[in-house]
Each structure stands twice: as C-alpha cells, then as structure tokens.
Amino acid sequence: MKRLRIGIIDIVSRGPTRALYARIMNASLASIMPQVIGVWCQEQGHEVTFVCYTGFEDLLTELPDNVDLVFIGAFTEAAHTAYALSNLFRARGAITAIGGPHARCYPEDAARYFDYVLGFTDKDVLCDVLRDCSQHRPAGVCLAASRQPGTLPGVRERWQFIDQTLRKAPLLKMVPMLGSMGCPYTCAFCIDAAVPYQPMDFEVLREDLRFLRTRFKRPLVAWHDPNFGVRFNDYLDMIEDAVPPGSIDFVAESSLSLLSEAHLKRLKRNSFKGVLPGIESWFALGDKSKTGALVGMAKVRQVSEHVNLILSYIPYIQTNFVLGLDTDEGPDPFELTKRFLDMTPGAFPAYSLLSAFGRAAPLNLDYQRSGRVLPFPFHFLNNNGAMNVRPANYSWRRLYDLVLDLTRYSFSTRAIFRRLLATEGVTSRWMNVVRAVSTEGFGRARYHREIRTRLDSDPQFRPYFEQESGALPQFYKNIVRQDLGPLMEWLPEDALYHDPNAYMKAERSKDVVALV
Secondary structure, eight states: OOOOEEEEEEEOSSSOOOOHHHHHHGGGGOOSHHHHHHHHHHHTTOEEEEEEEOSSSOHHHHSOSSOSEEEEEOOGGGHHHHHHHHHHHHHTTOEEEEESHHHHHOHHHHTTTOSEEESSOOHHHHHHHHHHOOOOOSSOEEEOOSSOOSOOOOHHHHHHHHHHHHTTOSSOOEEEEOSEESOSOOOTTOTTTTSOOEEOOHHHHHHHHHHHTTTOSSOEEEEOOSSTTTTHHHHHHHHHHHSOTTSSEEEEOOOGGGOOHHHHHHHHHTTEEEEOOEEEOSSSOHHHHTOTTOOHHHHHHHHHHHHHHHHTTOSEEEEEEEESOTTOOSSHHHHHHHHHHHHOTTOEEEEEEOOOOTTSOTHHHHHHHTTOBOOOOGGGOSSSSOOOBOOSSSOHHHHHHHHHHHHHHHTSHHHHHHHHHTOOSHHHHHHHHHHHHSIIIIIHHHHHHHHHHHHHHOTTHHHHHTTSOOOOOHHHHHHHHHHHGGGGGGSOTTTTOOOTTHHHHHHHHHHHHHHO
C-alpha cells in the first residue's frame, strides 16, 4: 500500500466564535473517533496531520498542506463547514471522507460532496478506504461496518492527538474516554437507541486511567458513553482497581434510573463531579427518569426530589429536556419545568427543540411520512438553531412564545442567583454562571426572541415555517455567510438545500427492490 499523507479534521465549532463558554469548553469537547482514525492510519504506515477546530483558530492557515486523503468528523450543525472544506481540498487534488454523526444521519446528502461517507467505522472499513483512495464523483461511496467496533485505541495510544487538542484549553482540560457504546433505552428520538449496548475493554480503560495520572496532577475525565453506568458495579470496580479514590475527577452522562443513593455514594467516593441525566418530558419516557407511569406534577415532584438528592453527593448536574414533543400540549409542560426549577434551584437546565436528524432514529420516518420535516439548513440543526419538525399541538408562534418565556425564566437574574447559592464548589458555580450569561442562556434567549419577532414581521418566515414555500429566509442565509467567513466561497452553491425526506425515499426504494 502506498504511504499516504493524511489530514484529519475534527470540527468542534461550526464556525468562528468568541463566546466565553466556547472559549472555556470547546477544546474539551473534541470527539474520540477522529483520534482513533489517526491512530489506525499511523498503524498502517501513513503520515498523519491532525487538526481540532474549536472556532478560535484561523482554520485556513491550520489546514494541512499537500495531503492525499482528508478525513473530516462533523456533527450535522457543522456540515456546511465540512462541505466547504471538502470542496477546498478536492480543488487541491485530495480525496475526502466524512464520518461522525452527520455521515450516519445524512449519508445521501454527504455523498454529494465527499468521495467516502463513513457510517460505523472499524479498522476494516478504514483499510478499504486507504487501499482504494480514489475519486468517487459525482456521488461518493457510502461504507459502514455491520456494528460499532468492539475495541478502540485507548488514551495512551491517542495521547498525541489529545495532548495537542488540550493545549488549546485555557482552563478545564477534559480527557475524552469511552466506556461503552450503544444504549439499553429506546428513546425514539435518539441516535444511540438502535445501537446494541456493548462495554469496552476494561483492561484498556484501567491502563488509561493509570496513564493519565502520569500526565496530570489531578486528571479530569469526561466519559463519552451514551449512558454511563449501565454495568455500574463492573465499571466502578474497574475505576477503584485502577486508581486511588479521589485521584481523578469524572463527568458522565447517565440516567436518573441508574443514580440510586447507593450508586451516588460510590460516585462521590470516586470523585464524580458532574452528571447529565435526561428528564426529556413530564409526560413520557418514564423509564429513564425512574418515574414509571407518573406524569405531570407527580413526576416533577419525584424527579425534583431525586435531583436534589444527587446534588447532595455530586456538585454539578445538568438536566436535559426536549421541548415540543408530540406528547406535549398547551402550557403545562413549560409551566411544570418552571416549577421543577423552583424546587430544584441547583440544576442547570439544558433545552433541546424537537429535531429529526435524518436517519438518526426510526421515529424520523414517521415525521417524514406525515410531511412534518422542514428543510432547514444543516447549519441550524443543533437542537436550538431551528426546530425542523412541525409541532403536533402548537402553532409556531405559540411554541416560540412558550420556549422564550421558559428560557427567560430559567436564566433570569433571580434564577442565576438561586442556582449559584444552591451549587457547591467554585468550579461548578462559575460554570453555571458562565453558561447562563453566554450562548446557552442570554444568547439563546436573544435568538429565540429574534425568531419569534420575525414570525410576525418577516414576510419570508411564516410561509417557510408553514411549508407553504421552500424559499429559505434571507435571515438564515446571512447567518451561514457570517459564520463560515472565508470558507463561504468554498461552500457548494446547492449545499444550503437538502432533501428532508431522503430517509423515507431510500426506505421506499428498498421496499420496491424487495418486491421485485
């Protein structure tokens, strides 16, 4: 096999930013798979240049020169940045490949701009790309393993890429680790719900934790598991065997159903500093919140009591909600969330607007079949820039009234001050304040207010939102142009538009073939 010059670009930020929270956190939000691809490429004897784009670099000057093949990892909100980079590298004669959530969710669209579109990627799939390394145009080749890889290079093997990225982090330096893949829960909107749960190699994890203590006085590890603690005792046994309790700080996304008081005591003993459980809805998804058939105010009371218990053991908690679900109707879901915040002042609320990310979940087929998916540009599909599913029980104006009211309530001066008083630890306190006054609080309230105002005043908005017109409002075009900056000239002309029903059409095509 020819020795290739390979570039790997992990896109954390969809474009340049100066947001305070992004300055603190973006370098710690790097993905694991781009680093894995780098390790595997080097194992095959290739030369690798790695770039993690956090939004604070001059990306055009950081891009690798004279490369044969470029791998780009991107979430859907960064798809336009990825498409522009692919176009630029293709003009320089390189072959391009995209992986990550966007490639899994929108392979048909990504294939318009890349030579390779990678779904589940194991070493065999990667080696197929490295051996072929040829142009596939106008439509790229979609490649995927039958399942997620069983093993991945650990922190020690990925360290050169982790270290390079964390040097960009001014304060918090979170090391990404993965203890498991897939999820045992079946939340209909989640990309991990259909992925079989599998633990990673405990011996690799054990050695990685020991390795980190040789690199930091007190490491901070962010578990990237879709749901940490499914095999709770096995994982905590491994951690306790690997390092002395309290020598490494941890942050993890988990579910309330796994955070019993006995488990919380053990997490505290092992220095877990933050957890991010999903509440999602007051009228559905009781399994994750360990509330069973409880709904409404009864669920609020039980969840609030549970979250306050968690806060007595773990200083930082982010509670995740999805707004606009089909099970929601009227003001009650929003008012109940306010009551939850009143009863649980130490919790930082993270809100997502209901979004359908292409092939991410089977439920998206139902939305597409019912004609409810809007073709908002990928740039805005980050759970807050746009809700691309027409709400079942709200008008757009009414929904944004409620979303804006809840956002203002959640990040009012009173709410920020109460959250500050109810939070223990300096780091947790200033993190909550920074998030509230930056893009996730004040910034999001401004943005939602702008959308709500334009639903009344901008003649392009209502027809687009009501699916009466496919003409994208100039407001959104201007944001893309501003965010991409110099990369805008490399964005293909038709890239702002995609088929929101591509998943449904592909499934229909498979049905036709099966009948024939």
